[in-house]
Amino acid sequence: MFRSRRASLVQRLWRHRCTTPGAPDDSHGPLKPAAHALFKKLRDPELELLLQAVEGKGAGESACIWVEPRGFKPGLPAFLLFCRLYRWPDVGHPNELKRLSFCRSAGGEGSAHCCNPHHLSRLAVPETPPPAYDKISPFALPLKSPSAFDRNRKVWQDTTLSRHSVKDGYWCKLAYWEYRLRVGRLYPVHEDHVNVFSDLPAGAGGFCLGQLRPRSQSQAVQRARAKIGRGLLLSREGSSVWVYNRSDHPCFVCSPTLGPSAGEPGPAVHKILPGYAIKVYDYQRVGHLAAGWAGQNEGPYDAHAVRISFGKGWGPCYSRRFITSCPCWLEVLLNAPR
Numbered sequence: 001m002f003r004s005r006r007a008s009l010v011q012r013l014w015r016h017r018c019t020t021p022g023a024p025d026d027s028h029g030p031l032k033p034a035a036h037a038l039f040k041k042l043r044d045p046e047l048e049l050l051l052q053a054v055e056g057k058g059a060g061e062s063a064c065i066w067v068e069p070r071g072f073k074p075g076l077p078a079f080l081l082f083c084r085l086y087r088w089p090d091v092g093h094p095n096e097l098k099r100l101s102f103c104r105s106a107g108g109e110g111s112a113h114c115c116n117p118h119h120l121s122r123l124a125v126p127e128t129p130p131p132a133y134d135k136i137s138p139f140a141l142p143l144k145s146p147s148a149f150d151r152n153r154k155v156w157q158d159t160t161l162s163r164h165s166v167k168d169g170y171w172c173k174l175a176y177w178e179y180r181l182r183v184g185r186l187y188p189v190h191e192d193h194v195n196v197f198s199d200l201p202a203g204a205g206g207f208c209l210g211q212l213r214p215r216s217q218s219q220a221v222q223r224a225r226a227k228i229g230r231g232l233l234l235s236r237e238g239s240s241v242w243v244y245n246r247s248d249h250p251c252f253v254c255s256p257t258l259g260p261s262a263g264e265p266g267p268a269v270h271k272i273l274p275g276y277a278i279k280v281y282d283y284q285r286v287g288h289l290a291a292g293w294a295g296q297n298e299g300p301y302d303a304h305a306v307r308i309s310f311g312k313g314w315g316p317c318y319s320r321r322f323i324t325s326c327p328c329w330l331e332v333l334l335n336a337p338r
Contacts (some may be wrong), residue, residue: 009047010136017085021119030146036073038115041067050116054086054240058246061102061253065116078115078274084119084120087275098123098277100244101193101235126259128272136287171236174207175309175331178221180324184212186333189234196330197231198245209328216327224327227311234332241281241334243308245272252313254323255306257282269315280306281334307333 039047048066053062067078083091088092091097096119099105105114116160174187174196187207195206209228214221232251233244245251245285254269286303309329314320324327 002199006044006047008011009044009051010036013047013051013054016051018087018089025177031081031085034076036080038067038081046298047136050082053116053118055229056118061116063118064104064114064119066105066112067110067115077135079113079117079120082115082117083120086135087120088122091122092227096123097121098242100233100277101237101242107187120194122169122275124270124272124276124278126278171335172234172241173333175333176207176209176212177212177324177329177331178216179218180274181215183215186315192237193233193235195231195233195246198225199230217329224311228328231310232308239283240279241306241332242277243272243280247273248274249311250274252309252326253280253306254308256303257285269313269317271313280308281332304334304336306334310331 014032017035042050042065045231046067049063049065053065055312056062058291063236068079077094080091080097084098099114100119100121100317103114103119105112105119145293170188170190171192172189174181174189198204198209198210209225214225227247227249229248230246233246235242235244243251243253251272252269253272254267256267258270258278270278307323307329308331309323309326311328312318312320312326314323314326320326
C-alpha cells in the first residue's frame with residue numbers, strides 16, 4: 001500500500017511535466033534520472049504538496065517544499081530542476097529566477113531551500129532601449145481628442161483621481177478602473193504582498209475583482225475581465241515594489257522608475273509576460289527622476305503611482321493611446337515615504 005501510494009504520486013508528478021509547445025520531450029532525457037532521484041529525497045507529504053502546487057498551477061499560496069542542497073545533478077539545484085520540469089524548459093541559470101515574497105526560503109549556500117516551482121518567477125528586464133513612444137505621456141488623459149494636442153508641447157496630465165483618499169497606515173491603495181470609470185472602493189494594502197485576481201481557489205485572500213460589479217456594459221470589458229484569472233501578485237520588498245504576472249495573459253505596466261521612453265522624458269509602457277516578475281517601482285530613484293521630469297513637463301503628475309493594464313497595452317505603439325482606453329486597469333497609489 002505504501003509503495004503503491006508513493007509510486008502513484010511520482011507517476012502523476014511525471015505526467016504533469018511541462019508540455020510547452022516546442023519543449024523537448026524528456027521522457028528518456030537527462031532530467032528524468034535527476035528528477036526521480038529528487039522525488040526519492042522527498043517524503044510523501046512533500047510529494048503531495050508538490051503535486052498540489054503543480055496541478056493548481058500556482059493559484060493561491062502553496063506551501064514551501066524543503067530540500068537539502070545535495071547534488072541531484074551537478075550544477076543543477078533542485079528548484080531549477082523543478083522549474084525546468086514544470087514551468088520553463090528553457091530556463092538556464094538561477095539568476096534568471098526570482099523568489100516570490102511569500103516564499104520563506106533564504107536560498108543561501110549550504111542551507112535547506114524551497115523547491116516549489118510556483119514560489120519562483122522569471123525576471124523580466126525592461127527593454128533596452130524601450131520601444132519608441134512619442135511625447136504624450138502614457139499616463140495622460142485625453143482632455144480632448146488626441147488630434148487636439150499640440151505636438152510641440154510636452155503635456156503630462158495626471159490620471160490619479162483617487163490620491164486625496166490615500167491615508168497613512170497603508171503602504172499602498174489599489175483602484176480598479178474600466179476605461180474612465182472607477183469600479184468599487186479603494187482597496188488598502190497592509191501586508192507586504194497582495195493578490196489581485198478575478199478567479200482563485202476558495203480561501204485565497206486579496207483584491208478579488210470578480211466580486212466587483214462592472215460599471216461598463218462593453219463586451220471588451222467582459223472579455224478582459226474573463227482573462228484576468230489568477231491576476232498578479234504585488235509585493236513591497238525593501239525599497240522596491242514588484243509585480244508578478246500569475247495570469248495566463250500578458251499585463252502592461254507604466255511607472256516613473258521603469259525608465260523613460262526612447263528619447264523622451266516620460267516613462268515607457270512595458271509588457272510583462274505570464275510567469276514573469278519586474279521591479280515596477282524604486283523608492284530610492286523616484287525623487288531624482290520626478291524632479292527631472294517636473295522641469296520638462298507642464299501640468300500636474302503623480303510620481304508615486306503605478307498603472308497596470310490587464311491584457312491590453314497603450315501608448316503610441318498601440319491602437320489605444322491612453323490607459324483610459326484600456327478596458328480593465330489597476331492604479332497602485334503608493335504612500336510617499338516621509
